Amino acid sequence: MLINNDRGQSTDLVDLVKALERSVTPMGLRFQDIYHSYADTSALRGITLEAKDGEILCLLGRSGCGKSTLLNLAAGILPVQAGSIALGGTPLASQQHNPPPEKRSVGLVFQDSALFPHLTVAQNIGFGLRDRPSRQAVVNDLLEQIGLSGLGERFPHTLSGGQQQRVAVARALAPAPQVLLMDEPFASIDISLRRQLREETRRLVKARDCATILVTHDPEEALEIADRIAVMEEGRITQCGTGRELHAEPASLFVGLMAGSGAVLSATRMNGIAKTRFGRFEAQDLSFFTPPRNDEPVDILIRPHCAALQNDPSGLRITDVRHTGRSQIVTLDDMDSDSLLLELDPEPVWFPGDRVLIRTNGKPWPAFTC
Numbered sequence: 001m002l003i004n005n006d007r008g009q010s011t012d013l014v015d016l017v018k019a020l021e022r023s024v025t026p027m028g029l030r031f032q033d034i035y036h037s038y039a040d041t042s043a044l045r046g047i048t049l050e051a052k053d054g055e056i057l058c059l060l061g062r063s064g065c066g067k068s069t070l071l072n073l074a075a076g077i078l079p080v081q082a083g084s085i086a087l088g089g090t091p092l093a094s095q096q097h098n099p100p101p102e103k104r105s106v107g108l109v110f111q112d113s114a115l116f117p118h119l120t121v122a123q124n125i126g127f128g129l130r131d132r133p134s135r136q137a138v139v140n141d142l143l144e145q146i147g148l149s150g151l152g153e154r155f156p157h158t159l160s161g162g163q164q165q166r167v168a169v170a171r172a173l174a175p176a177p178q179v180l181l182m183d184e185p186f187a188s189i190d191i192s193l194r195r196q197l198r199e200e201t202r203r204l205v206k207a208r209d210c211a212t213i214l215v216t217h218d219p220e221e222a223l224e225i226a227d228r229i230a231v232m233e234e235g236r237i238t239q240c241g242t243g244r245e246l247h248a249e250p251a252s253l254f255v256g257l258m259a260g261s262g263a264v265l266s267a268t269r270m271n272g273i274a275k276t277r278f279g280r281f282e283a284q285d286l287s288f289f290t291p292p293r294n295d296e297p298v299d300i301l302i303r304p305h306c307a308a309l310q311n312d313p314s315g316l317r318i319t320d321v322r323h324t325g326r327s328q329i330v331t332l333d334d335m336d337s338d339s340l341l342l343e344l345d346p347e348p349v350w351f352p353g354d355r356v357l358i359r360t361n362g363k364p365w366p367a368f369t370c
């Protein structure tokens with residue numbers, strides 16, 4: 001049914017109701033209090049997380065932290081043991097209700113493309129569309145979008161690894177799923193092609209309205225492709241936010257290092273002073289995500305371009321200096337020949353043999369209670 005808006009334009013009532021529903025109902029994919037164990041291994045320990053419609057959310061963490069387990073629960077590959085999953089505001093899975101993968105509006109992409117070897121590229125892409133009248137048009141459109149028009153009649157083994165992975169993404173997106181789940185989709189792709197494939201995948205996914213969850217252990221990949229990143233450690237989400245948020249206010253040293261590089265200084269805190277092997281720093285030089293308890297050991301993270309050196313004849317000795325154009329990488333030795341690498345602004349120029357003290361560059365350094 002068509003209705004007219006105040007500018008005289010026609011709008012379909014069903015579309016309007018859907019748009020209104022979207023504005024008031026939590027959409028996307030939502031995990032609520034998920035726990036999961038394998039025999040004596042506790043893989044997930046209370047995950048609550050939401051990937052919104054149109055968003056790319058990365059699960060980032062070391063091997064074994066539970067990323068794939070969470071993805072497999074959403075896909076229906078694993079049954080939910082505790083907690084619940086909702087899709088588009090309606091229950092998707094719980095302990096009582098576990099529909100199989102084919103009954104979920106979910107597209108899957110794995111590390112190896114897992115294309116059907118006996119089907120052509122076009123048949124692979126169209127597999128989830130069955131007898132839909134629009135099948136051919138959708139397949140042709142996707143072939144064009146992934147840059148493989150003209151290769152539809154080829155078989156998967158005649159394609160390069162990168163082309164196969166493009167086809168896998170197209171196959172997952174063809175039925176217009178509400179959610180796209182990708183488990184290390186670029187891990188087996190040549191490193192030189194990976195960035196290009198990431199960009200293409202982001203463009204493809206962003207042209208649709210599905211929620212996307214992508215698993216990776218590569219921080220650079222997560223920062224480049226994701227709208228938000230959920231950092232996982234030992235079955236829990238340590239922090240979830242944009243790359244910028246994780247970089248600016250990391251909840252832990254692990255998150256801080258996942259969201260960017262930096263030098264780490266171990267310190268002991270004494271009455272507002274942090275003592276390290278490379279100098280003493282005032283409390284005002286440090287910023288804690290959570291207030292520290294007194295006299296506990298802390299780790300200080302010094303990001304590139306966030307430290308300055310100051311000449312001091314009794315200070316630390318510079319043993320090496322490299323110039324990259326954008327920065328100056330300086331190696332400092334403490335009295336026991338322990339060394340620290342700092343990435344500094346290119347000016348002022350430092351030389352091996354200079355004696356210096358380290359200072360903040362105006363902004364406090366993130367610090368974490370150990």
Ligand SMILES: Nc1ncnc2c1ncn2[C@@H]1O[C@H](COP(=O)(O)OP(=O)(O)OP(=O)(O)O)[C@@H](O)[C@H]1O
Nearest residue numbers: 038041043061062063064065066067068069070217
């Ligand atoms: N089928 C299984 N049986 C027993 N333990 C398992 C099984 N699958 C996963 N685990 C364990 O559960 C934990 C989480 O595994 P999971 O595969 O989810 O982690 P991950 O972060 O995806 O790791 P990776 O990046 O290596 O794939 C690990 O300790 C793993 O050894």
